[in-house]
Amino acid sequence: MKEAIKWYEEMHKKCDFQGKWVIKQEAQTDFRYGKYPWERSTEELIRLGVINLDKPPGPTSHEVVAWIKRMFNLEKAGHGGTLDPKVTGVLPVALAEATKVIHYVMLAGKEYVMVVQFHDAVKEEDVIENLKYLVGEIYQRPPLRSSVKRQLRTKKVYYIHVIEFYPERRMALMRIGSESGTYMRKIAHDLGLLLGTGAHMRELRRTRSGPFHEDWNLVRLQELSEAKYIWENYKDDTYLRKIIMPCEVATCHMPKIMVKDGAVDAIAHGANVGAPGVAALTDNMKKGDVVAVVSLKGELVAIAQALVDAEEALKMEKGWVAKTRRVIMKPGTYPDVWRKKAKEKG
Secondary structure, rough: OOHHHHHHHHHHHHHHOOOEEEOOOOOOOOOOOOOOOOHHHHHHHHHEEEEEEEEOOOOHHHHHHHHHHHHHOOOOOOEEOOOOOOOOEEEEEEHHHHHHHHHHHOOEEEEEEEEEEOOOOOOOHHHHHHHHHHHHEEEEOOOOOOOOOOOOOOEEEEEEEEEEEEEEEEEEEEEEEEEEOOHHHHHHHHHHHHHOOEEEEEEEEEEEEEEEEEEOEEOOHHHHHHHHHHHHHHHHOOHHHHOOHHHHHHOOOOEEEEEOOHHHHHHOOOOOOHHEEEEEOOOOOOOOOEEEEEEOOEEEEEEEEOOOHHOOOOOOOOOOOEEEEEOOOOOOOOHHHHHHHHHOOO
């Protein structure tokens, strides 16, 4: 239990997670079942792993994922948010069974650096002043070159900062944090309208997608291919294990509930998270939050929705703490204590 909490605390530092673990009841784990995420074999990592890929310009996100699927001979793989062919940067890729988690990365916030080209001379102070109107809740209609229905919708922009300004080139380099599904091309266009000069997005790079960012194990396709070659031909998995991270990393940004061994299999069969089975949780859990349910060894069991706040959950002796939304762990990994109890009651 303590080893798993310590591992998560190290991960939380890398993704700026604000919550802290609070132990509800001390519990011991049975090492005959399951294993720590960092102790999985290379083959297990490939089935339950994620890659923080630096997408190159040119191919689509789907093409990049298809290459990785062929590289590892996988039936399925998925990515954490589409990038246009010319756009580069952070593209989380989930392998095999880890694709169950990637949907929740797609829904998380994103960060970009964008070069905006103005169509006429403009002052930096005017740019900064007009950017204020594009922060907060804004209306957007997807551009013509998008793959979704062009209907008006609202999106949240958390911040826009001008990093560098080039008046002689009529360009600005900006850092933007926004809700998933916000179109940067549209922000550049709208800024041009506000300034009265017109503007367009010249270049774009994603620097963060959910918990994944440029400074955390970002790798190129060439590095991935070389690491796999060394593993297959020289039986050295050192480089591959540095690149492929446990799928639990994809939940770094979520509040968490740690459950006892006896509760794991019931949740793996789709049961909700009951108060008696909770060993620890993060103190930033709020009612309605999407949370990661993990074992005492730190393994991801399921994704759930919190039914109570962390403070209330710590006081509860019975009742449901969270409603299970997506099961990740294969049933039977831990003993079916719940089935035996049900038989005894029956």
